[in-house]
Amino acid sequence: MAGVGPENPPCPACGEPLFGWIDARPGLGGPVSRCESCGLGVIGGQGEVEEALRELDRLVQGGVLQVANRAGFSAWVGGAGWAGLEQGARYLFTVEAVRRLIANRDQVVKRARWAPGPGIAIMWQTILNGFTFGRNVALGALGRATASAAERPWQRRLDALISVVVALPVLFVALPLELLAAVFKRGGAASIEWELL
Numbered sequence: 001m002a003g004v005g006p007e008n009p010p011c012p013a014c015g016e017p018l019f020g021w022i023d024a025r026p027g028l029g030g031p032v033s034r035c036e037s038c039g040l041g042v043i044g045g046q047g048e049v050e051e052a053l054r055e056l057d058r059l060v061q062g063g064v065l066q067v068a069n070r071a072g073f074s075a076w077v078g079g080a081g082w083a084g085l086e087q088g089a090r091y092l093f094t095v096e097a098v099r100r101l102i103a104n105r106d107q108v109v110k111r112a113r114w115a116p117g118p119g120i121a122i123m124w125q126t127i128l129n130g131f132t133f134g135r136n137v138a139l140g141a142l143g144r145a146t147a148s149a150a151e152r153p154w155q156r157r158l159d160a161l162i163s164v165v166v167a168l169p170v171l172f173v174a175l176p177l178e179l180l181a182a183v184f185k186r187g188g189a190a191s192i193e194w195e196l197l
């Protein structure tokens with residue numbers, strides 16, 4: 001594909017070149033690149049179809065795949081502070097990237113919908129990340145994400161306090177923002193069901 005090279009390895013989902021998005025930082029396995037065609041995000045260099053499919057399969061619960069949407073509004077406003085950048089993640093999915101990836105094993109997306117609860121939670125935590133030293137502190141405390149704790153103990157104590165104090169006011173901002181994003185098909189999380197061709 002045009003533009004693919006050592007600096008821009010091919011997207012494992014669609015083959016278009018990947019471009020740098022976010023620099024490496026603590027809690028991430030390397031710099032983050034993204035595909036401008038299908039939206040897939042890849043952390044730590046070149047990706048692989050098989051590996052991406054394995055990561056997808058791990059996110060399936062009760063036959064439904066649930067992903068944070070890298071093409072969502074919260075990822076766009078959040079950038080490096082996006083709550084979907086979870087510690088240990090290697091791929092960041094979009095509905096289109098999932099569609100391309102599962103086509104490799106003759107599967108098609110049967111249904112893809114906005115997932116309201118996770119979408120609102122991601123938007124909420126993304127905004128909270130702007131207030132704290134660490135990342136995903138609140139969702140981590142709620143057992144909904146892996147927190148990347150701040151380095152120093154005083155920062156961690158402050159983060160816990162800040163998360164409690166601003167949790168509710170931030171929710172009043174995050175809720176309408178995420179609802180609006182969903183109206184424009186840019187919700188922060190998606191529930192996807194697939195089936196064999």
Ligand SMILES: [Zn+2]
Pocket residue numbers: 011012013014015016035036037038039040097
């Ligand atoms: Zn792609």
